[in-house]
Structures are given as C-alpha cells and as structure tokens.
Amino acid sequence: MTKPKETPKVRDPRYPFTAIVGSEDLKLALILNAVSPGVGGVLVRGEKGTAKSTIVRALAALLPPVETVRGCRFSCDPASPDPECPDGPHEAGTGSSRASQPGAVRPARLVELPVGASEDRLAGSLDLERALTEGVKAFEPGLLAAAHRGVLYVDEVNLLHDHLVDLLLDAAALGTCYVEREGVSVRHAARFLLVGTMNPEEGELRPQLLDRFGLTVEVRASREVSQRAEVIRRRLAFEADPVAFAALWDGEERALAARVAEARARVADVVLPDAALRRIATVCAAFEVDGLRADLVTARAAIAHAAWQGRAAVTADDVREAARLALPHRRRRDPFDAPGLDEAKLEDLLNQDPEDPEDGPGGPEGGPGGGSEGGPGEGDSGEGGDGNADADVPQGDAPPSAEPDVPDAGRDVGAPPAGPPAGEDGERRPTASTGAPAEPVAGREQVVAADPARRTRLFTVPGLGAGAPGRRSRAATPLGRVTGARLPQGRPSSLHLRATVEAAAPHQAGRGRNGPGLLLRREDLREAAREGREGNLVLFVVDASGSMAARQRMRAVKSAVLGLLLDAYQRRDKVGLVTFRGARADLVLPPTSSVEAGAARLRDLPTGGRTPLAAGLLRAAEVLRVERLRDPSRRPLLVLVTDGRATSGTVEDAHRAAGLLTGVATVVVDCEGGHVRLGLAGTLARRMGAESVRLDDLTDLAGMVRERRSAA
Template sequence: MTSTNFPFSAIVGQPQLQAALLLCAVDPSMGGVLIRGDKGTAKSTAARALADVLPRVERVAGCAYNCAPAAPCEHCDACRDGQPELSAVPFVTLPLGATEDRVLGSLDLARALQGAQRAFQPGLLAAAHRGVLYIDEVNLLADHLVDVLLDVAAMGVNSVQREGLSIKHAARFTLIGTMNLEEGDLRPQLLDRFGLMVEVAAPRDKKVRSEVVRRRIAYESDPAGFGAAWELQQQALHRQLATAQRLLPEVVLDDAMLDLISHLCCEFEVASLRADIVMHKAARALAALDGRLKVTPADLRNAAELVLPHRRRRKPFEQPGLDRERLDELMRQAAQQPQPEDGQDAPDQDQEQEQRGESEPQDEEQVFAAVAGNGAAPRIAVESHAARASMGRRSEAANAPRGRVVRAVPDENPSSLAIGATLRSAALRDPGNLHVSKADLHQQVRVGKSANLILFVVDASGSMAAQRRMVAVKGAVMTLLTDAYQRRDEVAVIAFRGQAAQLLLAPTRSVERAEQGLGELPTGGRTPLPHALQLALETLERAAGGAPPLLVLLTDGKANVAMGEGGDPWRESLAMAGMLAERGVPALVLDTESGYLRLGRAAQLAQTLGAECLTLEQLSADSLALTIRARMGAA
C-alpha cells in the first residue's frame, strides 16, 4: 500500500533527528523520543515518516488491543478465533483535545443499547500497544492526560475502573512527542519518561536549505511519484532496521563502557538513574544499527547527546542542551584512563565553585545581573471555585468547560451528557427493558485549569543594592517567572526605588519581556514602599475581571518615602497592605532583609496582607514547593 507520508529517507539536514527515531525503532523499550525545535523544522514530518520504515509485526486482523499472538489479552475476542498475520506497526496520534474515555477506553455504548452485558470499548492506548503513540505539541497536553500517560508508561498496563467496568490490558508503546519551547516546557516527570531528546533547527547551510525546499515542492506536486522515486532507499532502511532488531540481543557492552556511562551521568549532574539505563540501551542500538556486535566509545558519545540534554540540571531560563566540548574532554580523559578512581575530579569541581564565588558583583555596581536561583522552579497554586475560560495550567476551576470529568450529576437538560451514568440509571430503573428517559440523563462535571495574573513588586532601592542582594533578588524573580511561563500565566512587574514606583511591564504573557526589563533595572536610592503598594492596587483593579491575581512582593520593608508631605511611610505601607487584603488579593511576601539585626517589617506586611512570608534563602532551596491558598469568591 502506497503511503502518503513524506519518505523518511528523503529528509534532509536532520541526521540526529533521524538517528533518534531509528534507535527507538530498534529498541522500543527506550521510552521514545522528544523532538524540540522551532516551527517548520520537519518535526512532525519525520515522526510520521517513521511509520513507513518500521518492520511489520504479527497480529490478528480485527484485534482492537494489538495483542502479541503469544500473549493475547483475556478480553480480546478476535484473538481467540483469528490467525496472526504480518501487519504494519500501529501509529496512533493522540489529539490534544482527547477525553479520558477516548484515551483509556470506556463502556461500549452500541452493545449496551442492544441489551448486551457491559462491554469495554478499547481506547487509544490499546490501539498504540506494540506501536507508536504520537503527540504533536506534547507540552500543550492537558494535565489529566499527562497523568494518565505517566501511569501507563510506568506500568506498561492500562487499568480502567469506571462505569461498572474493571479492565486491564497491556499498553507498551514508543512515545514520540514534538514541541516548541515558545509554548512552554514539559512537566519534569513526563520529560524524564522520554528516553531520547533532540533539538532541531532549520539548516544554516544555503545548499541544504535549497535542497529541503526542492524536495518538499516535488513531494507536494506529486506525492505518489516522489514516494516511488525513494522506494529503494525506503526498502533498504526497512531491511537495516529488521537486521538491527535481530542483532540487538547479541550486542555486548562491557563493564568499562558501563563505568563510563555512569561517569558521564555524574559529571553532567544527572539525577535520574533512567539516564544510565537509556544510554546503555541507546549505545547498544547504535551498534546494532551499524551492524556491529560490540559497543564503541563513539557509540556512547552519540548516545550521550540524545540521552543527557533534557536530564541535566539547568537553571531557570538557561538554554537546554549539552556542552559538547565538555563531553569531548570527558571522552578524551576516559580514553587515557578507562577506569578513573572515585573522587578523582573532586578538586577540579571545588576550584570551579571557588571561581564562581569570586565572580560575584561588587558593591559599586548600579545594574545587577539576573542570575536565576538553583533548583527546580517552584509551583505556585491558587485555588479558585469559579469556572473561568482563561487558558492556563495553575488554578483549579470547578464546572469548567474543559478538563477531566470528576463526577456525574442528574440533569434533565445536560450540556455535556454523561453517557455511562445515564445508561446505568436507565438499566437500574428497568433492568429487563433498557429505555432512557429524561429522568435518567446525567451531566458531566469537569475540573479544569485557569491562568493567573502574577504581579511581581520588586524592591530596587539602595538598602538592598548596598548589601549586594539585588543579584539574588533578581534570580528569585527569574525562578518564579519560569513557573509562570510554564503555567501560561500573565505577568506584570512593578519596581520601586528613589521617589516613586514604576510599572515596568503591564500584564502580559511574554515573560521574556519581564526578564529583559528586570535585567536592565537599575538600583539605588530610597524605598518608596507605599507608592509601590498603591500602584499594585491600581494595576490589579484595572485588570479586574480577567485572570485571578496573585501578588508577589519582594522587599525588606524598610519604607522611607511617604506618599504625602509629613506622612509616615511605614504606616502608609501597612494601610495600603490592608486595602489589598480587604479586596481579597492573595499574596506572597519574600523577605529580603539580611544581617544580624533585623526589624522584621516584611513579616508584619505579610501578616497585614494575610500572606505567607518566606526568606530569600528559602526561595532558593532545592526542595522548595510554594503553595498559596487563596480565598476567592465565585464572582
């Protein structure tokens, strides 16, 4: 059967992307591949093209679970009577808007309406078993579907307990996801589940770019003719993959190579042991794909470029990727000393830390760099009981139009029919005669996610700059901005110094602009804290009716500029904080005060705001998990 996909062997300028996809075809147990890059870089084209070169698998025609003939699913009727035959590897696309019922499987409504006993209708996970599950823009996948994928990927089994059904079936698949970093990042748990990761970009060589365009135009003009012209290359690639799959069990990776794998993972500060396991598998698959039975150092180096970039520790807003020069140096050291002693590199690491410490900014600097804090970005949660249409990933929104179904309630005029609950009601009312009446109808109740407006109010006065605290303060905001970026929040930034406060950034979803504005913010002068709180109140009032707000205040509380002549700056600050509290604005105060003698005014501000108060040191801790519980009305 002629495929309508662009031929995999005709892809130009993306050798690492092609290699990663082929490795997953050789050893599907690696966990799949994540493809990150800009728009128009052949991410989806390559993923879909892979299906045409995968070796065929044995399955029974009509089997909805894609059972292996030697281990059929107990619920599969087709495998009881049918004979296995060679068939194409399943390639299933998971839509971003798919429901849990469609993904997991649900009650077979057609059979239920015919009066049969409760039967299960398999979902997309069953269809992808022993094949490929493809998700375009995987970073936009709803959180409840991400949770489903994590559970199934960990167990290799899909367990369905709903609508009176109790079903388990195998669900082992190669996960291929594409994403654009401009749309936000992935949850760390799902990111680690991808065995390999590839960064793709448009070719910079003009000859390569012109060849890409030439082939694409030829394909669009005559897909069948273009495919036929590449048929020999496609068949050769198909045979190469089949041979590699046969060779893989015989490929040897010796203990010296295994030690090198662990050494590389430690040097790049990779926490997950899954990295070691996947690199072992990827190196063996590379050797098998090349027709060899022994892994070489070159295989390990190439595997490291695919396995480590998305698992190494990196700071917020630091670009993802791998330091290839450092990787090459580690490989050269390993070639000279195949089995280095434990702790051999420790002095060098200590020296690097000392050098980093010596590079801190001096007191006389007026503009401080924004150096993000160490550790994972914090999670800020705001509970909301109102249904909101704003798109985001932070706050729970009850009665949302989209999201996971949490329950079903009787409703004679449902906007979203809960089919299972409706049928159960009808069956219980009259077991011998299934007839659905208006009284049986049930409404689905969903819980979704909404965005927030995160308003950062940052103290840029001399009281902090003189103590060299502004670098850490800006880094703390960068850490929080990372979380806002991933959660699709709107962000606004107010800075105060000298005689007034300034709205550096009006509410926007462009956190890059917030980063730029904060990075260029000068420091010094007095502390007009009441002016900043007044401006924060005005900003939130102008934004009323949009996303629910969250105020993040970074200050030491040492106000010394009054709003009116003869006023008391500190009393004015407390009064403005009280007005914010009266309006129910949820807030977080980060106390930037340092030294032996502390006035504790930031804590007093937090108490007036009804907010949590944390120190800057707490914000920078690796184990940080910030939770803001907002008492928000339904309006």
Template sequence: MQQLYPFPAVLGGDPDAPGGLDDMALALVLSAISPGIGGVLIRGEKGTAKSTLVRALAQVLPPIDVVSGDRFSSDPAEAHPLSPDGPFPADADVETRPVRLVELPVGATEDRLLGSIHLERALGDGVVEFEPGLLARANRGILYVDEVNLLADHLVDLLLDAAAMGRLTVERDSVSVTHAARFVIVGTMNPEEGELRPQLLDRFGLTVEVSAPRDPALRAEAVRRRLAFDADPEGFAGRFAAAEEKLRARIRQAQQLLPRVLLTDTALVKIGEICAAFDVDGLRGDIVCARTAVAHAAWQGRDAVNVEDLRVAARLALPHRRRRKPFDAPGLDEAELDELLPPEDSGPEPDPDGPDGPEPDGPEPDGGNAAPPEQGAPAPSGPGSTSTVAADSPYRARLFTVDGLGAGRAGRRSRARTSSGRRMGATAANFAGGLHLFETLRAAAPHQGTRGRIGGRMILRADDLRRAVREGREANLVLFVVDTSGSMAAAERMRHVKTAIASLLLDAYRRRDRVAVVTFRGTQAELVLPATGSVEIAAVRLDEVSAGGRTPLAEGLLEAGEVIRRERLRDPACRPLLVVLTDGRATSGDDPVGRSHQAAIHLADQGFSAVVVDCENGRMRLGLARTLADRLRAEYVPLPQVSAEALTDIVKGAA
C-alpha cells in the first residue's frame, strides 16, 4: 500500500504547532467531525498541498464498524440500515476498517457515479442486478473531487443532492434502488481554470482560499519536508505517527462530544444577525453556520458554543455565499465581522486622543487623502496618453455557436456528441455513453445460428455491444479579438464595446466556455489573456484595457490564428469561436487594408467559426467591418445587436 503524506506534516496541519490548524485543515477536520456541515470546497493556486492534505485526512479519522460483506458500508449499530444488501440478522458479522477516501475523476460518467445494472450478469444470465457506483462506495467516508470546477454540471448536481439528502435513489436500466449515501464531499479547484456556478458554490458547506506562503523560511521548510518524504516515505511517516494518533484521538473525542454541545437561542439569533448583515440569500448559510459552530466547540472540547465558535463558523461558511454576481469573487469583510462579533472580553475602549487613537488631520503620505477618481472616468492624460473607461452593467447577450457537430467537453454552447443528451443512434461499445440494448440485440441476432444457439438465451459476444450515441452541447474556446486603437478611444464608444464584451463573457461563463483575449493597437497585437476557464480574470483584464494609437488589424487577426493553432495542438477536439470587435479600420504598416484582408482570408480558409461585431457608430459609416466579415466568412453583427433583447425587437419589427 502506498504511503501517504502525513496530515500533521503539512504546514498548518498540526494543531499543536504554533498557530494551530490553518483554515484548510480546520475546515476538513470540522467536516469530518460533523458530516452534516456539507463538505468543503478548497480554492487555490496549483502547488498549495490541496490534494495532499485531503488524501491525508482519511488516515487520521477514527476507523468505523461495518456489516461484513455489505457493499454499502452499513453501520451495524443502526436498527434499519438503508442497504439493498439487507436486511441483516441481529448477529451479523462486523468488521472494523479505516474510513475510505473515494476519488471521483473529472471524466467519470453518470453510470460510474450512481451505479447501474451488472452488465455481464444481465446479458449472460438474464439477471437484473444493481452494481453500486462511487457514491455507494463513499458512504460513511470521504468523496474527493479534484478540479471539481471542471466536472460536468449535471454530475455536480447529483453528488451534491446525494450529500445533502444522505441517500441516493437510482431509477434507471430496469432497476429501482435506494441506499445510504452519507459522505463528506471535498472539492478542490484552481479558480484560474474556471469557477463553479453560484448555485453550486452554495451547496458546499464550507469554503477556504489557500495560497503558498510568502515567507521564505516557511517555503524552505515545506520543501525540506517534501524531499525528506520522497527519500524515505516510511521513515518520514514514522516521525509524525504520534502526532497523527493524537489528532485521531482528538477527532474521536469531538465526535463523541458533538451531540451534547449546547447551541443557545442567543447564539442562533446572532447567527441570523450575521447572515442578514452579510446579505446571505436563503437559510442554508444559517444552518451551516450553526452546525460548524457546534463542531468547532466540540473540537475545542467545550460543551457550549461561544463567540469564537461563531466567528470561525462565519469565516468558513459565508464567504462563498456573499457572491452576488458571476464576476464577483468570494470573500468576507473580517472587519465587519469583528463589529458584529466583538470579543467576549474586549477590555477598555481605547482613548481617542491617546497613542492608539486616530491620526491627526492632514494629508497622508503619498497623498492618501486625495479623492480617488470617479469610477468610469478617464485617467488623467497628457500628450500621447491613452484613456481607460469601465463597462456598464452587462446585459443578456445573443447566442453565437460554432458550426457543425463537435466532440468537445460538455458545455452549453454548440452541438456535439456527448455522454448525455438526446439519443441519436448507436455505435461500437468503445464510445462513451449508456448501453443501447436494442441495438446490441440486433447486432447479435444474425450470428445466433453460427454460434450454435438452439432456443434458450441469446448468445452474446463483446463485439455485439453497442452504446448510445447522444447529442448534447459542448463548451468552446471563445477568442475575443478587440480593437483598442485610437479610432475606438472615444469614451462612449469604448464603454459600449466593453459592456458588450462583459455581456458576452457572462454568456461564456454560463455556457462553461474557455476564453482568451487578444488586443491590438499601435503597431502590434498582444495576447492579454491566454485561454482560461476563468471569465472573471478575463473581465478584470478587459476592464483595465486602454485605447489609443494606430490600428494594426492584420496583426490582431494573425495573433488570433496563432492562439488557435496552439490550443488545437493541446486539444485536437477544440472548436474555437472567434469574436472580433472592431470598426474595420486598418491604419498601421504598409498596405494595412490589403494585409488585413489577406489575414482574414487566411483565417477563413482554416474553417474557424467567427463573428465580427461592428463597433462603428455615427451617421457617416464606412462599412469596413462588414467587408472584413465577408473576407473572414463570419457572421456580421452591429454592436447594438449583441443584446438578445435588441435582436428580439428586430425580429418582432420585421414580422
């Protein structure tokens, strides 16, 4: 058995070390003490020990008793365990084993997650038998989903519903089964690769943000420990065996104390005040706060919840529930929390005129008292400077899709073959999807004579199996090519352009796309944002873009072609959607118009689906963007028609 890195060896994972458990380790421990909290979502950059700590958690949890031979890990102490393998006799054999850590791969199918009929027995013996999935195996354990933000939305919905209900009902493939599914769900993700929808964020009980330490001494210690573990895993684990056992005993004591912890009405009202002050929707936040506060009190060995328990609960349970809009980052204002939850013994108030009082009136260093520029106003400019304006609130954008039928990762934009969706036919069994029973029998039927069948059951072979071909929707790479030259620099025009981009980004967020951004001005184009699943980062980068200078349109198109080439090398199934926002002018370099048209024709010959958004305004229009769209063989859309509402009005007017 592979030796795992010890939990207390991770920086912040030893409660007896200076500073105790950090938020990531504490959230995991509290969820293990009280699974009703609803699990943990860990957000952070790569290389911050997220997966290491989660995998180490199972090693420090107390072992559990299960009914021997039961595939659903039933608790022998339960009077009526919810297991399809039951009922069990009163003297059923009991075994003690460690808590399981079950990992759900990003590419898992619905059958793998929920379970399905046992295919071999169904086809060979004619017996319908349920084969449990990963959720059954995770019962009374930990279900770990690395890169949960890349998991298909319908799978995230299923596992979060099961975690909330504590049971799973499977109604499919001629089986109807209900079994217990009580597990601690832990998801890890890198926000740069894309965000979870706010509705799914809310289903996780706790969330923490992690980052690598900036203290060189701490970084060196982390590397020192990792190198020591790699050199001698068993010897390194032995150094922390006592700390692991001590942590395991403390978790066991907290689990035993949990039912006896008192949560007073005063504490419940205070939780309500905190959630209302932070404008938390619904009551799930209040419930999770209450359960977390009780778990933290048990962890600290107390039999009643106090202010510190409420503070920890709010800090872990509320940040992701404050996210009001898709581009808002999760977070919690701890200064506001301190006002709502003053320490129980805060001491005397500071003297306002004393050394801890406010600074005397007067200018702060570096002009700190100067009023900030008004939002959306251009920055101070001099000769040759550029201007920056902010977008207005985004609107609902019309849907642009990639032509044809793809086979990319599941999403909500363009037509594609997927593992879920409408069944369109069948193909050989190596294609991902559910079994197509009728097509399997039809493939086997012509060969029954040569296989020696005389009555009885049909004789099937592996090459007879057919799986359903389904058509659904895929996510795409949406590449924005944005003209930021002087012709676009008028504040009102750039504001409209940035608002349109923000609206298209919001649409990309909802459709689970990846996005990239190329801008061009002066004499060159720049890849402002490489392809990423985080439209939040794209929104920030575009909001910072300034405009000015000449218009190198050809360079912008060629850079877009290079970006797409690299992305197709990484993912041959990638189908890009090119969105060019420009007024069509080209003024930089020799023969700028001819070069831009040649670049457009070159891109068109590669078969990209493209949209040209015409940003030209005013009464006198040159129509250059329409000409560019013709060369690019792209859909031409005037800027005002990016709005879905505006398109609806046009259709109604033409009817």
C-alpha cells in the first residue's frame, strides 16, 4: 500500500503582515514606502518586544516582483540597465550582452544587515578565492548590491558601527556604491528602501543617518487587554503550525499585495495641487524643520497616500498623514530631545486657507517681536536672561552667594551680600521691601534648571586602546583604516592581500609553481593592522553640594556637563553619573549607552548640603573597578566637576581617595569662581596627575568657528 504524497512544508515561513494586530502607523509607513520607494524608508522606534522586526520582515511578501537582467549580480532593470554595471554592458530591453535573453523575474529581496558586519561584507570586496587560485582580479558584491531595488533592513540600527553608517549615508545619498580598495575600483547602483528598528534606551542615531529615513514611527505595546490577548493567541497559533497559520491569511496577503501593486502603478498619475503644496510648505516652516528634505519627503508621502487611497489628487487628509510620519524626527534641536509632533498645532495649520498666507514664524504671532512664547513680552528677566526659571525670585533682591559650608574667607570678593538670615529650618525670612520670601539658602535641597548645552573641547584617553569602535580615542580596531601588515597572532582576522602576495612571491619557483595561482603556506599569511577610534566609558563625578548651589554657578555646571554628554553621544561612548552631596555619594546613572538617560538625570539633579569629596572619589573608584571586570577593553575617562572644597571629611581624605584613581585618564573641571581663587581643584588635579580646565574655558570655541565657516 502506497503512502499518500505529503505536501512539502515551507521552511521558516514569515509571519503574515495582515495577521499583525495593532501598529497601524507602522503598517501605513511601510505600505507608503512599498507604494513609492522614493519616500525614503522607515525608522521604527520602540520598546523591546513590540514586534518591530516581525512587521518589517513581513513587508517583503507585499512588494511587487522585480524583473532583472538574467545573470546580472547587481539586479539591473532590463528596461534601463546601468551603463556602468560591473556585469555589463547590457542591452536595453534584453538580458546580458553576452547572450541576449529575456529578463528574469524574482521576488523582491529583504536583505538584513547585521550590526557586526564588516565593511567588505556591506560594500563588497576583491574575490580572494579567485585572486589566489586563478590569479584574476574579480569583484565579490556585498549586501548593498543584493539590496538594490529591494529592502535593506538594519535591526538595532542605532548600534551600527560608524564606518558602516558612513557607507550607508553615501549609498543612500547617491544611489550608488563606490568600492576603492585592494586594487579594485568598482561602482554599481544601490537604490534600496532603508528600514531600521531601534530601542531608544540603547542610544540614539547620528543626526546624519536619522535624517536619511523618510518616515519615523514610535511603536508601543497596547494597553488594551483584548488586543494583547489576540496578539498572544495569534502568535501561539503561528508557532504551533507556521504553514497552516500562513495559509489562513494567504487570501488577505494576496489582496493586500495586489492593492499595493495597483497603488504603485497609479502613483505617477497623482496630482499635487498648489493648495496642497502650500499646506506642506506651511506645516514644515511652522514646525521649524531643518533644510528642505522634510518638505520633499512629506510631498512624496502625501502623493503615495493619495495613491493608496485611490485618489487622483492630494488632499489635506493626505498631507496630515504624511506630516505625522515625516516630521517628528526632524524637529529635534538637540539629540536629547524626544521626537514628537503637536497634532493640535498640525490641525490648526491644515485648517488655514492656503490661498491666504498666514503670518509666518517672523510675524506677529510667532516672531521674536510678538507676545507669544519666547518673546520679551513674556517672562523677560532682563540682564539675567533666566526667563521664567527665575520668576519666583523677587526682582529687588540679589540672589544670595553665601555658602554655609564654606568659611567667609572663601567667599568671592565683590559678591552681593547674603541677604536676610535664614531661620533654623533653612527658609529665608520675608524681605522688608516685598514681604515675599527670598531665595532659599544654598545648603537647602533645590533643583536648578540648566542652560542650553555648549559644545565642549575634545578630551581623549592617551595611548592606543583596543575597545569598542567609537569616535573618541585612538585604538587598534578590526574596523579602522589599514596602517600596515603584521604576522597574525593566531587565526588571521583580516587578510592583507598585498603583503601576503609579497611574502609568498619569492618562494614560488622553489615550491615548484608551474601554472596560474599562488602556492601559499601558513607562514606567508599577513593580516591587516588597523587603527581607528574607540568609544570610552565617560564617568561624570559631579559636586552637587551647597557650595555649588548658587543658582548661576549650578546652571553653568549643568550646561557644561550637558555639553560633555552631547560630546559623548556623538562619539559613541558609554556614560555614568556619580554625584556627591551631604554625607554620601550616589551612583545616579550606572554606566550605559543611553546618553539621554544621563541628560534626564542631570536636569533633575538636586543640590544642597555639605561636600563629601572623598566619598565621591571613592564611589568613582568602585564604579570603575566593577566596570573594568565587566568590560576590560573599554578604557575609562573620568570627568570630575568640582570646586575642590571638602567640607564633609578632610582634604587629606580626599587626596588619599584620589590616589586610588592614579592611572585613570581624568579631567578636573574647576568650578571655582570670583576674583580670588583658592586653587583647590587645581591642587587636586595635580595630585591625580589629571588635566585641569576651568569651567569658563570648557567651550570649544575653535570648533564652533570651524562649523560656522563650513556652514557659510
């Protein structure tokens, strides 16, 4: 008796797009890019466990199939082949020029770029096997070639190494991949839909790459019980029998794919009326986005949305949906700002008559001379420039400068008097002139707002490290620029072809070579010596005691540390934050890659109390000891922000604690102000063998000048 024929099972089928519950904005953003790839891709931000990767991988099934030149490794379109294709030349309308054949049709590809990929894997490189065995120079395409006319997906895109980010930026901007290395000079088309997913808790994207994503979506898990239950029900059914589950949704998948194909065919005929164009320009100008890319992306997304809805012309509804997805990540003025969009303001802008231009940002309702937010008519603080932050301070009373934990001899000469004495509870007594209480004493706990972050000088760890790739200190890394060749230590990690050939060439006759290719032995192998930049652990140790609590001083300190945090963000560092005040030191932020968390903790940092400098240094030494065990290759940079006073414990205790940090690259930011300086922070820096820099000298004026010149 013959067994019935079994139906072949599909290996690892993807979860169907139409079976996904919720995440409507993300679905729409992906569909708009499927309809019009010119929209520019999608960045998906969200907490872990929100099916970001599942939704993106399911997109491939909705994309129309791609017709390519048969045998072309670079997916050239038979209707308009790339004239500089490495596998060309191709004849338009046919297959390869070597054998005229009809084009091949294949499904659209979704190519995944691993975070730890090499530069050669992404861009392509010399085919080493053919070079060494056949003696020919041949190019092996990379992931950018595979993703051409498809989707390039980067999971955890915010963790991508900088050298890969640079390649992606070039390819995304030019639509072309250039490879110049190891004697290979190749260019090929690389136009792809870039989709990235990320968890903001693990760090943000570089601004240049962030701007390359056309749309962005914030994904959060639903709080509705019924929706969460349905997600679990469907996921368990898929895991129990993926093929049967996919078959249940096959009809809806086909219908959605057909609708995407129809919208893609219709998109070229959609009209963008002048009224809709003016709405787009009005919205982008009102939200103060940088450049004009936001306007272009919004227009393309609005056209794609109109095609998706079956409309022949763009309407205000299309502009609304496009702006919601295209503008949030372009409104950030600071890397620490969370992306977002005021939808009430968007509605007001869309309801304006596009034929009657309203007053723009410089007009009576939005300009610097108006009475709206930011204008001098509201919250003006005169010379102090503190605005509403100091609105609770009576204008007739100067802020106190007395520091209760410092003798009078240490008070700055020329500072205003301390004002009326405080009671035993630390509160200021009412003033005679206003009857209102003056500002609290410096020793009482309070939270002082920070001024905007300032660009700071670059501080590095001396020597050559071997830590995680970054942009701060010099390091021998497997991903940097090639500086030479060396004998491999163990298994070669990155073969230096030219040095290997040069080492083997003199021995070919003695080894009996009589044909093409090289006869190699292990002793001929050479690996590339590379040098790049590493990211460091930047540990901030901040004095938050009463001696720092004078309002203007702490504002300046927070501004400076925010600038240093911004620098750490740009250089891909890990950061930690230790503060000391009262009688103890606290690890406010354990070492993390989320610099935004450090900025948030710093802004909410309370000040007041005595100055336990020794406790702060001891806590810093302990944090660095633990981190050295966890990540021994990441070198630390300690940034100590203090005026050098120690009023809880003794100066000798502080100096003994500083001895535990000998050998750690340290920068002491001297916060002491006034004309008469005790020089305590400078003495401490010398004891630690550290660089000392005054708070006022921390700003990188030369870098700011360079930026302004390049902008001009």
